[in-house]
Amino acid sequence: MWRPVFAWLLLMAIAPISAADARDVYGFDTQAQEQRFQTLISELRCPKCQNQNIADSNAPISKDMRDEVYRMMSDGASNEEIVGALVDRFGEFVRYKPEVDSRTILLWATPAIVVLGGLMVVAGIVIRSRRAGQNESPLTDEERARASAMLDGDDSSRT
Amino acid sequence: MKRLLLFTPLILAVVLGVVLFAGIGKDPNKLESALIGKPVPEFLLTDLHNESRELSSEVFEGQVSLLNVWGTWCPACRDEHGDLVWLAEEKGVRIVGLNYKDNRDDALVWLDRLGDPYQVSIYDPRGSLGFDLGVYGAPETYVIDADGIVRYRHVGVVNEKVWEQDIKPIVDRFREKI
Numbered sequence: 488m489w490r491p492v493f494a495w496l497l498l499m500a501i502a503p504i505s506a507a508d509a510r511d512v513y514g515f516d517t518q519a520q521e522q523r524f525q526t527l528i529s530e531l532r533c534p535k536c537q538n539q540n541i542a543d544s545n546a547p548i549s550k551d552m553r554d555e556v557y558r559m560m561s562d563g564a565s566n567e568e569i570v571g572a573l574v575d576r577f578g579e580f581v582r583y584k585p586e587v588d589s590r591t592i593l594l595w596a597t598p599a600i601v602v603l604g605g606l607m608v609v610a611g612i613v614i615r616s617r618r619a620g621q622n623e624s625p626l627t628d629e630e631r632a633r634a635s636a637m638l639d640g641d642d643s644s645r646t
Numbered sequence: 647m648k649r650l651l652l653f654t655p656l657i658l659a660v661v662l663g664v665v666l667f668a669g670i671g672k673d674p675n676k677l678e679s680a681l682i683g684k685p686v687p688e689f690l691l692t693d694l695h696n697e698s699r700e701l702s703s704e705v706f707e708g709q710v711s712l713l714n715v716w717g718t719w720c721p722a723c724r725d726e727h728g729d730l731v732w733l734a735e736e737k738g739v740r741i742v743g744l745n746y747k748d749n750r751d752d753a754l755v756w757l758d759r760l761g762d763p764y765q766v767s768i769y770d771p772r773g774s775l776g777f778d779l780g781v782y783g784a785p786e787t788y789v790i791d792a793d794g795i796v797r798y799r800h801v802g803v804v805n806e807k808v809w810e811q812d813i814k815p816i817v818d819r820f821r822e823k824i
Contacts, residue, residue, distance in 0.1 A: 534780070548782045580677050
């Protein structure tokens, strides 16, 4: 009695997946090529629905862009040529991975600059505290004697 | 010196605030065309009104034109159509229409019913010229100068305000150069 219900639930569960798969079918000779296609379309941004890549987007323009990527791949174009052709039409905007050039260098260099700055601050603090440690100790001589006695395991000083 | 250092966080916050504030109010959906300063891509498409007449980028030569991308499937195109007719008839603007991913019969009925503001109508049923132009959402309107160079792109509806503020100054500038 539960079987049809189960089957129906299962169908419902897999239906969205198959819909997405059937969206458009591109044939590839090798797995590597298919992988390359998937990587390319996941790194290209849809100009219409701006927070999606063209792999995820259902917009007609994304379909056109996927078709163009596929067509150029089939013609033997390199990844740079394919991305370049789309950038020429839609602008730098479609790259999820911007190229390193004079306009984007700050974008790429910011993490390094921040890490470097952080290291310098840490180094500064360490050096300063070391220097301070050499000159003056927060402990008086008496305290120092007590401390070393404690560390040596001599309990007499505790009384 | 030490004292000044204490102000670093404040300065950083102000700079960041200014940078972020500059971005407020910008519509992220309006992208500048990648073709600004470049010629209209080569194409060979038929005339919407005449299947056997082929059009190429020569249609832009000699005059400053607007290139309006539209389709009968596009509600916003219906919205701006009256303004395009007004521009063509009252302001004498030369508008080239690019009928994008549409059906010839539907398009002709539309122009018949609503008026035809286009001096030339290019029929692009597969969207090939649209794709080369980087059209990502109709309606889009381009300013093309007399040498066929793309000078400006407006994404979205053209109305009197957009014409006066954004498009007219550019059209006027390139008209003077002829």
